[in-house]
Structures are given as C-alpha cells and as structure tokens.
Amino acid sequence: MFNDPITKGLKSGWKHQDASRLNDHIHYECDVAVIGTGAGGGIASEILAKSGLSVALIEEGPLKSSTDFKMLESDAYPDLYQESAVRTTKDKSIKILQGKTVGGGTTINWTTSFRTPQLTLDYWNKHFSIQGASEQELLSWFEQIEKKLGISKWSVPPNTNNSLLAKGAKKLGIKTHSINRNVRGCFNLGYCGLGCPTNAKQSMLVTAIPEALKNGAKLFTRTRAKKLIFSDGKAQSLECDALNDNGTHLSGKKVIIHANLFVLSAGAIGSPALLLRSGAPDPYQLIGKRTFLHPVTISGAIMPNKVNADLGAPQTIYSDDFISKSLEEKKASYKLECPPVHPVLLSTVIGAHGMTHRKIMEKMSYLQVIISLQRDGFHPESIGGTVKLKDDLTPTLDYPITKYMWDGFKRSLLTMSEIQFAAGAVKVFPIHRGSQEYSSWNDAKAAIKNFPMKKLYAQLASAHVMGGCAMGENQKQSVVNSNGKHHHINNLYVIDGSIFPTSIGANPMESIATFSQKLSADLAKKMP
C-alpha cells in the first residue's frame, strides 16, 4: 500500500478530535485558532505551529486520507465536497465545486499551479492600495511554495483530451502552454478530483498539515465554526457546532475555542459568512462583497477516436490568448483549460435528458471537453457576487450575471467549438439548453450566435471561489489590511482566497498558498 502520512501520524500520537464523537461540550485553550485547513489555513497552521505557538485547526469536513480515496465519485462528492458537490449560487445558475475536508480544495483540486499573473498584481496595484504585493516582492514567496508543494513542469506528455486542445488551438494560431503541477511521483491516473490515492499530489493533507500536527497542533474535524465572540475590541473565543458523522446535522455538542489570535481561513464563502454571523465591525458594508468565481462555460466534442478523458493528468494545457493583455479590460476575458471526464460529473452537467443525454453518455470515451474560465472582477460590469446568510445562518452566494459577462460566455462557446472542430471533432455540443449537436463549425457558429444567454440555459460552473474579505490599506475598499489583519479587530486575521480584491485570472491554489506563506511568516514574527 501507499504510505499514508495521516494514518501513520495519528498512530504516533498526533492530536485529532472528531467532534461527531463528542459526548459533551468541550472548551479548548490555545495561542492560535486557525479556522479552515485549505491552502490558506494549512500553510498558516504549519508556520504558526513551527514558531512554537499552540495551534488549534478547525475543519467542518471529515479527516479523510489516501487510504480512503478509492477514485469513486459516489464516495468523493458526499465526503469531500461542500454540499455533496451540488452547491450553487443563490439563483442556482452556477454550480460551485468546493472542498470540505481536511486540506480543503487542495485535497480535491486538479493540481493546476500558476503564480498570480503579473497583470493581476498590476491591476491590484493600480486600483487597490495593497502593500507588498508586487511581482518582485512576492518572488521569493512563490519560490518557497513551489519548493514546498513540488510545483514544477510536468514532463509527461499530455493526455489526449489536453493534446487535442493544443492541436485545435495551434491550427487556429491560438497559443497554448503547458501547466505546472504540484505532484511528486505522480502515477498519471487522472482522478485528482476524487482525492489522490497515491499521495503524489502535494496537497495540504500531505505537506503543511502533517508538519503542523508534528509540531503539536490539534486538529478538530466535523467542527463547524459558528461565531466569534468579541469584547474589548478583541476576538475572545470561537463557538463551534459539532456535526454528526455524515456532516449534515448538528450533534448538539459545542466546541468552544479560547485563543489569543484567530486566523480565518474558511474560504471565500465560509470566511465572510463567519464574520457576518459574528457581527464583526463593518462600517462600509464590505464583508462578503466582491466574491468571485471564475465562472466556467463548457463545450463537449465527439472525436473520431477514443479520448478517454478520465485518464491521465486532468489539466496540462492552457491558453491565455483570450485574457486581456491591457490593464483596461474592454470585454470579458477567459482562460481555456480542459476538465477530467467522469460519469457523474459528465452526466450532471449536460442539462438534458432522455435519448439526447444518453447518446452523449454512450460516447463518453470519445469525448473531448474544453472549459473557459472567465476572469471576473476587472471591469465595472464584473463586480462579483455577495455572500449572504440563509435563515439557518449557513451561507449562500448571490451572484448576478451582467450583459458584459454573458457576452464573454457566448464568445467563449464560439472559441471552444471552433478549436474542437479544428482538432477534428465529428460533432460539437456546447453545454447550453438551446444547443444541439453540430457537425460543422459553420453550423455551430450560426447557432451559438443565436443562443439565448440567460441563467440555467448556459450551464455555468465554478471551482474557484475568491474575494469577499478584500485586503488593502483603504478602509473604504477593504476588510483586512495588506497583512491580513482585520481593520477593526487586532487579533483577527483573514488568510485565504477571500482576501483577493479580484479573481486571480488563473487557478488560485498557488496564489492562496503563497500569500498565506508570506502573511503567516509576518504574523509569526509579530507574536510574542
């Protein structure tokens, strides 16, 4: 079997409390409570624990590790994803894939690693007063994270799904590049999204979190952070609800964490929601605003030969030719990548039924699929969504879609179809309820131009949630300062994807980990 650092570590005495097993309420005292265990909280807990502080790590999801990862969608979605992978925006128009397990999104992402694009940093520099976020100032931090997470060039040839993106693009004069991945000794299986069974993926689960636990941190799982208690301008404690063992119902037991410092790393929906529930000071009503998604459109193609897009590293080729090169974006920009194709993921995005649906399913091994990720937040008509609380105080994201964005989605469907025909597709079916299968680029082009662009017609999805607690020095624009410190509560930091003032314009894991590395190192130095 593969070495599982988690099961081994637990045997050696790492501290873990699965809150679903609690028979009573508990109180726990520590120096720092880190809420969330993804790229933000994972790295923060490692650095703070190594600096000699006692750390509690709070995770809503379960502790699952390589021993549990069987590459089955039936296990992975309910176990490892928020809302069993059926989370959507408030009006249901965008599906949101988000991690809910120890390691957060890093446990289930597709290993795609990009530095924060220079243009994104330049845009922040121009429009948001953030200190220490120039490319030069971040360089050594990117390098540290790349070393820690094994982020490097992937030298194995791309799978057929990705190589067809490269092939079609090349024929049309569209440039593509290869994607760096955070893996060591990868078997090239292609099931990254269901949890890596071989621990090749250098997620938080096998990197930062074991380091934190080795250094005495205590991990609480099935523990939902409910509310921070403030008094005297400080966060005093964190009230959490223990969940039952399938994670849906509260068990009735409470976990109360008393700490000197609170680091909020619950992701771009979870972090704003916790601040809202806690009634954190918010004089300019900014908490939860400008939450971004990189909304995705999808195009499927039936190829003459087998593609087997379930096998092999899922994302290895991308194109940025449709991302604006100017700081003033004139129309919505998008990145092109490929997704893996697994039966549940595929069958639930098609948005049709009966024979139309079945015919596509029967061609599954011949399918080539491209996705476009719209870079939201770089234009006055692309201002993201707002995290709100439902009646039961769980969060929802209200994300309106503007004309400006719809135009980008339509252009992306055209781009992807054209590439797929250029790559030799027999048929192309843009994922849209007004769509059919098209046999030529001309037919597809004419049809797509007339697609009604409205919600729940075009199937939209997101795997990247960012923003909602923007950082910056201007208090009228931001929730936390450039160090991640809350503007009004001195012992409360936000360190995760929610501090970004726009979307990243690239898969965000490396950006989140890098900012966490930098902000957490600064924070550790400040602690007595």
Add this chain to the structure above:
Amino acid sequence: MTNRRTFLKITITSVLMLGVLRFALGPFALLKEKKYLLNKTYNFLTAKDHLMLTAIIPVMLKTSIKLNIKEINKIINNIDITIYGLPLELQKELRELFTILQFPVTRRLLAQVWSPWSQTKENEIESFLNSWRKSKLSLLRGAYQGLNELIFASYYSQPESWKSIGYDGPPKIL
C-alpha cells in the same frame, strides 16, 4: 404575451395555494404517507415520492436497455441517500419541489401532468421535463436541474451503469 401573463398568474396563485395547503394538511399528510411505506424505510423519501420517481426515472434516463423495477428501486434508494447527505436547507427545498409535483392542483398547473404519477404515460412525463427544461421561469429551469442531477448522479455513480457507456471504472493501481 397574454399566455405568459396568465401562466405567471396561475403559477403565483398555485404556489400561494400550496403554501396554505401545506400549512393546513402538512402533518396529517405525512402520517398518511408513512402507512404506505411497506418494507422500504427511507431517510427522506415518502411512498408518494417513490411512486413519482418510479415514473420519472425511466424517462429521464432512457437507457437502451429497459430498466427493471429492481434497478429503479436501487436508483431511488441512492437518491434517498444522496438527499439525506445534503444540507438541511436543500432538503427543505427538495421537499417543497416534491410536494408541488405531487399535490394534484400544482402538478396539473405547473407540470401539466394530468393523472397521478402511478398512471402517467411516458410522453406526458417527457413533455413535462421538456417544458421545465426550457421554462420561461428560471425557478422551474432550476427545479429541472435539481431533478436531473439527482437522478443522473444516482444512476451513473453505480458501477452497474458503466459498462453500457464504455467506461471501465477507475484504473487499478496495485
């Protein structure tokens, strides 16, 4: 235009009516349904849900090989497990959707399904699914998405469904 306005009016009226009826009959309706649950014990689904899903599933899936009742029951069982694992707010929404689809007045008005689910014809269900899929109301398009995802996820997560779509399952690594 008149059509659309009338449709909207009917929709709003029926949704309101449903609210009142649910309030009035809610607890009793549930008790009654429990009696029909013979051997099956579900976490979420009721006997009426079972009948409704038994009718909808074959139309939604349309596999080339006709599903037998045992296979359909297994899909329904998976649906129950899936729903039980969802956040409570989502479970509440699904309960509302299923109630709308089962209460005769709303079933006729919103889904245009005239006979009870145990007696509906395939083409009637097909046109219900088609009309919700491209409904003018985004609420109904969203409800279609919900039903669609529940049924397909519960079917294609089963290894039995893989062979007929040419999927070999996850690679063997040991």
